[in-house]
Ligand SMILES: NC(=O)C1=CN([C@@H]2O[C@H](COP(=O)(O)OP(=O)(O)OC[C@H]3O[C@@H](n4cnc5c(N)ncnc54)[C@H](O)[C@@H]3O)[C@@H](O)[C@H]2O)C=CC1
C-alpha cells in the first residue's frame with residue numbers, strides 16, 4: 471500500500487448514553503482534584519493547557535470554543551469543541567453542544583470521539599462541588615441554585631449527593647422552567663419566583679444561567695456565603711454585580727482563563743486571590759469565613775481526565 475494512504479485504526483465513537491453510563495462522580499472528583507492541583511503548582515510543566523480559543527457566532531447568538539489539553543505524566547492528549555447557543559433553550563435543544571476527541575499522542579491520530587455533553591455537565595458540577603467542599607461555611611444549611619437548565623440539573627445531583635442541606639431552593643428567569651426542574655429532579659426543592667427571595671439567607675449559591683447581565687447582587691448575599699459562579703464565560707457577560715465581586719474573595723479555575731474570559735472579573739478589575747488548585751495543594755488558603763466567589767470557566771484538562779475515565783471503562787468492557 472502507498473505509505474501516504476496508510477491509515478491508523480478507526481476511532482471509536484461513544485454516544486452520549488454510553489459516556490454517561492461510564493462516568494461517575496465518585497471517580498471524577500478525585501481525578502479533578504488531582505489535575506487541578508498539578509495545573510496550579512508553580513513548578514508545573516506536565517499539564518499543558520492554553521486558554522480556550524473562541525469563535526463568536528454573533529449571527530446565531532452563540533460561540534464555539536476549542537479546548538486542547540496535554541497531560542504529559544499520563545501521556546493524555548485531548549481536545550473538546552464546545553458550542554453554546556442561547557437560542558437552543560427555546561428550541562428544546564441543549565444550549566451546550568460538545569464533542570471530545572482523544573488522540574494517540576505518539577502519532578496524533580484520533581482514537582476516540584465522544585459526545586461531550588455529559589462530560590461537560592458532570593465535570594463542571596464536580597468542580598463547583600470541590601469549590602464548595604473547600605470554601606462554603608462549615609454549617610451550610612441552605613443551597614440556592616439560580617438558573618434551571620442543564621448545568622442546574624448536574625449541580626443539583628452532585629450537591630445533594632455529597633452534602634446534606636436543610637433546604638434547596640431554585641429560581642430561573644421563567645417560573646415554569648423552575649417548576650419543570652423541580653418535577654424532574656429526584657429530591658426536595660423549593661421553587662421561588664424572585665431571585666432576591668431565593669438567595670435570602672442562603673449559605674451557598676450556584677449561578678448557572680445563560681445571562682449576560684448580573685443575576686446576583688451583593689446586597690442580597692449573606693456575609694460568609696460561598697458562590698459558585700458557573701455562567702458568564704465571555705468577557706462581556708456578567709452574572710454577579712460589582713458590589714459582590716468587590717466584597718468577596720475571588721477564586722478561579724485558571725488565572726489565565728479568567729483574565730481573558732471572565733466578564734465578572736475583567737469588568738470589575740478585581741484581583742484573583744487564588745486558583746482552586748492552589749488551595750488543593752496548600753499554597754493558598756481557603757478563606758471559609760469570608761464571602762467567597764469561585765468563578766468557574768471550565769478547562770480542557772477537566773474534560774481530558776473525564777474522557778480518559780470513560781475511555782478506560784469502555785475499553786475494559788470490550
Ligand atoms: N464554567 C463552566 O465550566 C461551564 C459553564 N457553562 C455555562 O453555564 C451556563 C449554563 O449552561 P446550561 O445550563 O447548559 O444552559 P441552559 O440554557 O440549559 O440553562 C440556562 C438557564 O439559565 C436561565 N436564566 C437565564 N437568565 C436568567 C436570569 N436572569 N435569572 C435566572 N435564570 C436565568 C435560563 O432560563 C435557563 O434555565 C451558560 O452560561 C454556559 O455557558 C457551561 C458549561 C461549562
Ligand SMILES: O=C([O-])C1=[NH+]CCC1
Nearest residue numbers: 552590703767768769
Ligand atoms: O468549559 C466548558 O465546556 C464551557 N465553558 C463555558 C461554556 C462551555
